[in-house]
Amino acid sequence: MTTHHQPHNLLVTGGAGFIGTNFVHYWLQQYPDNRLVVLDALTYAGRHENLQPLEGQANFRFVHGDILDQALVETLLREENIDTIVHFAAESHVDRSIYGPDAFLKTNIDGTHSLLKAAKKVWLEEKPGFAHRFHHVSTDEVYGTLSPTDPAFTETTPYAPNSPYAASKASSDHIVRAYQHTYGLQTTTSNCSNNYGPYQYPEKLIPLAISNLLQGKPVPIYGDGQQVRDWLYVDDHNRGIDLIIRTGRTGETYNIGGNNEQANLSLIHELCALLDACFPDSPHAPHQQHITYVADRPGHDRRYAIDNRKICRELGYEPAETFQSGLAKTLDWYLAHPAFWQGGVKLFGVHGGKA
Known part of the structure; x- marks a missing residue:
């Protein structure tokens, strides 16, 4: 069913994390008349x-709170008259999921169910007929x-997740x-490829590499470094989510990719x-x-690649950044914000997420 949704009051879960933070800044710049409530467990x-x-x-x-707190979420939906939930909150570090999967099942499965x-x-029960959208x-x-x-x-690719996170x-x-x-x-629902850009926690590949290279520290590469990922600049991702929320068909899934396959090395x-x-x-040069x-x-997956023709065809999506322009913007941001990555970073493993 095709439905055009007009958000007014949004609840953004995980809005203090990497992609969530960028989404919050993006949305309020684009739609300053909207009200936006962030729920994050920090x-x-x-x-x-x-x-x-x-x-x-x-x-x-x-709001400092947990998506597992259903009563809190219900209260926010009522008192803020929320009509749109954008659900980013998740445990997303693959290495952490390998060595401690319990937190991933609790947050990603139980937490999502609590929100639903x-x-x-x-x-549905208290406001039948109320126009709403839950974007996952x-x-x-x-x-x-x-x-x-x-x-x-x-x-339509069959699901075949290989890590506890996935x-x-x-x-x-x-x-x-x-x-x-x-x-x-x-x-x-949107399924995205590897995001990169400002505010990314410095245990993920790109910010970890930037931090280590600037300090003359080793940059660890798993295996032969030929694992291929489709890299998506974070605000290209946010533009895709924006289109889906407003013009996407309810009940549909859209893949959002950056058209940028790159080997890690x-x-x-x-x-x-x-x-x-x-x-x-x-x-430290070269x-x-x-x-x-x-x-x-x-269990390291060898290659991910997104076919984003559906969102391009149906919703007019097109990534604005090339990998070169996005990487240059990302580096500029980290150079301008050294306090973000210097000191106090609780690293785990080598580098995580989908790299």
């Missing part, structure tokens, strides 16, 4: 200071892995779908070249000398 990767420039604005509110139950109660942000990892010659993931996200996707088909909750070489150009006299190979992680 776990290790959530930073309240990411949102502090917005504090005091009449159209913004931050709250939405069903308030939007997921990942391409639910589809599993590709060989170098396999076609890219489409929205399995927990696949489960949450199915629960969202079930609430739409069973109860009529107005949902949409090639990505790091490109980043080293950017830093060499920025700091030719650095004692920066590629800091690349270090480490043992591959268990």
